[in-house]
Amino acid sequence: MSNNETRYEIIRDTPGKAEALPKKKRGKRFVFWCIFTCAAFVISDIVLLLFFGKIWFVNPMKKEYRIMGINVSSEQGKIAWDSIAMQNIDFAFIRATEGKSLKDTHFTENYKNAYASEIDVAPLHDLTFSASGAEQAEAFINAVGEKKDSQLPPVVQIRLYGKYVAVPPKRQEVTNILKEFCEAIKNRYNCSPIIMTDEELYEKYIFGDYSDSKLCIRSVYSKPDAKNQSFMFWLYNPKTRLNGCETDEYMDKITILQDEKQYYDMLI
DSSP: OOHHHHHHHHHHHSOOSOOOOOHHHHHHHHHHHHHHHHHHHHHHHHHHHHHTTSSOSOOOOTTTOOOEEEEEOGGGOSBOHHHHHTTTOOEEEEEEEETTTEEOTTHHHHHHHHHHTTOEEEEEEEOOSSSOHHHHHHHHHHHHOSOOTTOOOOEEEOOOOGGGTTSOOOHHHHHHHHHHHHHHHHHHHSSOOEEEEEHHHIIIIITTSOTTSOEEEEOSSSOOOTTSTTEEEEEEEEEEOOTTBSSOOOEEEEEESSOHHHHHHHOO
């Protein structure tokens, strides 16, 4: 074979540029990227709407859940309770104390003005695991004072915080503190407090005890088991904003799981 023929064979066999995709394949790839881009935008929009509380996983309809409430604290700043009452809010859990020494700076004002706006009020205590139930009940009673006519029972919130998130306390530790607190509240106000917690901590610390107390269950992804007659309240959205609050901090939105008669029978 001559040198010219050899050179021709080498040039002929050398790979060139990739052939262009057929129009049909290019069309499919374009459609795929269009769908992918649209899906990415939709998902990101949904995530943002969830993050800012514009939509939520569960949204009880007013026609079925006609009694609605909120859970507030000093985080919302000064609250115009007349404005809150006009937004179909029937009751409010109002944070009063935490542990044995912390009183919410806006409690007295919130408690008085919400009641004056004809909202059913319930003072709330955040239970801690570093003080006895008796000490915490004493601090709560000193902050709340006398009960108001036709108000809801006090609320005690059980949640994990700080180091207890990684290493939760044992059930018996929580039981000793919570039962002591509940007993003191019952003796002072002649009613058992409402216990507010989530489904996991209900199973861990509450299930099987506290038959005298109604429960407020935090469940943001689905409706709790309404067949459990102790499940009176359902905290379904922790990212609610209402007109009339000084700050833009979120508040909890709550409704009732049982019938309205049971709710009104709770008013003391």
